[in-house]
Amino acid sequence: MQQFENTDEYIADLKAKLAKNRECGNTLYNLGVAYLSKREFMEAERYFREAVANSPKLAEAYVQLGGIAMQRGDMKTCLTYNVQATQQRPFFAVPWGNIGFCQLQMGETEKAVQSLKRAIKYDNKFVQALATLGSAYFSLGDLEEAVKSLEEAVKLEPKFGPAWNNLALVHAEQGEWAKAKECVGKAQESGYDVPEDFLKEIETNLK
Template sequence: MEHFDNIDDYISDLKGKLQNNPSCGNTHYNLGVAYLSRRDFVEAEREFLDAVANSPKMAEGYVQLGGIALQRGDLEGCLNYNIRATQERPFFAVPWGNIGFVQLQLGDLDKAHLALKKALKLDHDFIQAQATMSSLFISMGDYEEADKLLKKILDKIPNFGPAWNNKAIVDAHFEQWEDAKKCLAKAEEYGFDVEPELKKEIESK
């Protein structure tokens, strides 16, 4: 891979390649990723749409479009793009994990559970899907299962903020308030935005 001093040079180079070969899905995709790294979601979305228009089987393109939809708060759009990705590549774990996440946000716990099980069957070590599964267990009221899964995640990735947040919720449920406080501190230390209500409840104990 060529080396570029900055993202703008890389973007210029990709645009040059597209002038010579405007229907190259991969180049559109790479340009989309470059725009994402600049947080330019409008340009990124345009490039990913061009990528899948030219390479309709490019599941990663649909996943990226789903991510941009989620950024905008468009859960249905995110869901539909990830479903499309699974239709193109049924054994790609990432869109299944994303579908599980969105279904959980939409409150459909059964569909969330099915999608997350599928994601984790395809990739046992998919941390994002494991974390979503722990949120699902909490939503289902199965705190023991959530706790087991969270310990597994944190053994592997001790700086994963969302898992510390969920561990705090589980510890609070079992009224282990000191542990819950430590977990919340860890969640914040690793960049997770803790719900103010949860923080107030735990810190008042």
């Protein structure tokens, strides 16, 4: 395995390979990932677009393009790219999780539940999808299913702060304030910034 001193050295090596084979989808994809690691989103996007133009079945590149769109707050474009990823690899869990997240943000909660369940079917340890599914169930008022999904998420990843915070919200909705306090404590331990108003609400209801 070739070692590089830094990302720029790695990029230079990839560009040298690309000069010999301009249409290599994997090299173009790796360049996109390298630029993404430097947070140079426009360059990353350019190489990911070239990657799928030359290798249309490269589902990971569609997912990365979706991630860049999400970073810009463009949920519709993010959704489109992830749908394209599933068309190339139907059993790839990651784009299904992203589709569910986009649908939830766009208010299509029922659709989000179906997409997220599909993501978890393909990868039952997909923590982000489990946590998002918990949020979707919470939005629908199905607190029992919300607890199940969120508890599974924190069981798999005990330091996943957003899931602990959402679990606290569900317990608060159920009137289980002691449990809510325990969950926000776990969220804070993970470095998650729990809203001050929610912390005050918990303390008020515990008095």
